[in-house]
Amino acid sequence: MIIKVSTKSLKVGMYISNPGMSEVSNPNVFLSEGEITTDLVLQKIASSNYSDTFIDTEKGVYFAKHKKKKQEIESLFSSTENLDNLDPSDAQTFDCILESIDFAENQYTQLIEDCKKLILAAKESGNIDTSPTYKLVDHLINNDNQTNYAMMFLSNLRGHDEHTYTHCINVALFSTMFGKYLSLGPENLIHLGFAGFYHDIGKLKISDKIIKGTKKQSAKDLLEFQKHPLYSYDMLSKQCTIPDDILRAVLEHHENYSGTGYPCKKQRNDISPQASLISIVDTFDSLKSERSYRMSVSPHKAISAIFQSKGAAFSPSLVDKFVKFIGIYPNGSIVVLKNNKKAIVMSQNIKSLLYPVVRIVLDENNRHCEPQDIDLYEAKDIDDKHHIIDVLDAKDCRLHISAYIKTKGKSLKL
Numbered sequence: 001m002i003i004k005v006s007t008k009s010l011k012v013g014m015y016i017s018n019p020g021m022s023e024v025s026n027p028n029v030f031l032s033e034g035e036i037t038t039d040l041v042l043q044k045i046a047s048s049n050y051s052d053t054f055i056d057t058e059k060g061v062y063f064a065k066h067k068k069k070k071q072e073i074e075s076l077f078s079s080t081e082n083l084d085n086l087d088p089s090d091a092q093t094f095d096c097i098l099e100s101i102d103f104a105e106n107q108y109t110q111l112i113e114d115c116k117k118l119i120l121a122a123k124e125s126g127n128i129d130t131s132p133t134y135k136l137v138d139h140l141i142n143n144d145n146q147t148n149y150a151m152m153f154l155s156n157l158r159g160h161d162e163h164t165y166t167h168c169i170n171v172a173l174f175s176t177m178f179g180k181y182l183s184l185g186p187e188n189l190i191h192l193g194f195a196g197f198y199h200d201i202g203k204l205k206i207s208d209k210i211i212k213g214t215k216k217q218s219a220k221d222l223l224e225f226q227k228h229p230l231y232s233y234d235m236l237s238k239q240c241t242i243p244d245d246i247l248r249a250v251l252e253h254h255e256n257y258s259g260t261g262y263p264c265k266k267q268r269n270d271i272s273p274q275a276s277l278i279s280i281v282d283t284f285d286s287l288k289s290e291r292s293y294r295m296s297v298s299p300h301k302a303i304s305a306i307f308q309s310k311g312a313a314f315s316p317s318l319v320d321k322f323v324k325f326i327g328i329y330p331n332g333s334i335v336v337l338k339n340n341k342k343a344i345v346m347s348q349n350i351k352s353l354l355y356p357v358v359r360i361v362l363d364e365n366n367r368h369c370e371p372q373d374i375d376l377y378e379a380k381d382i383d384d385k386h387h388i389i390d391v392l393d394a395k396d397c398r399l400h401i402s403a404y405i406k407t408k409g410k411s412l413k414l
């Protein structure tokens, strides 16, 4: 496929093609055929008087690399059973994000505010105020699914930094929604939400220096950091009304399926099912957040990392279920299509998790364009220009998104 692009959006490894145009009649179009092999060549073209050029997406290492990446993603997730032809009830709830986005945005902000008050109160008094927490979790569970899925969408889209209260809300939200997906009963959901909310409360007992520490923590600091599940357990168990399964979930949220976690090196079925679930959700949210020692990653990279730790850190069957619940390209991910357009993943596709429904928001030259909605499953057999070739990390995604998700998109005619 040959597409016209601005010289500013060229990348090393792209192959410049001349579709039979004359250089004399097109002085602003760069027409010297060949692959861009170095940054120097790229800079020369970008700083020249040429405004546009043509690239051939079938040639050059840039697209070959992405094609390989696409194949790797497909083979990575191929061990998950029934990735295609999902039960419609698995995915239908993802479809109504647009309708709920305003309401969900306000709710999400309010929940983070409420969380801040509860955590600060716990910090000051050293005690957990259980009744407003149960109220918050109860509210989260009884919210309609549409609003909760829209909040999950917003959380994936934005990413967040480490030092916010967003992590507590996200872990409670994603845990309870995953629990609903697994058809857990109401009491189980409340306990999951409560444990998800307070799983890291013990970090209040650890100095900021250690919590915000760099990648190269000393062995002593690391040991202290790894005590936070114990501290969470101690703080919560002071309230004698908190049920045992909540305490266990909090205590065991860093235990690994293979027995290499902490604090007790428990393994497999010795780890409580709630802790196993929270551990996956916690990792998913932590990877999406920025740390002092690493940048945030896209929701797609986070789910890929979890998938690769199947059987090591996490229970294999639970990981498979989480992938089906959240998708391979989770809602809110920003993807790059083969025609160089950028799109937001709006909903999962019941026919295959590899081909979500997306909204194109930036054109091939990274200019804002009128939103266009496209079902990538329907598009895949027509041509390959709408294949996903890359996913942008959260740090690259801080586009002004609200303008794109609040307007009605035009359906793209294929």
Ligand SMILES: [Fe+2]
Pocket (backbone or CB within 6 Å): 199, 200, 228, 253, 254
């Ligand atoms: Fe933790």
Ligand SMILES: [Fe+2]
Pocket (backbone or CB within 6 Å): 167, 199, 200, 282, 286
């Ligand atoms: Fe956490």
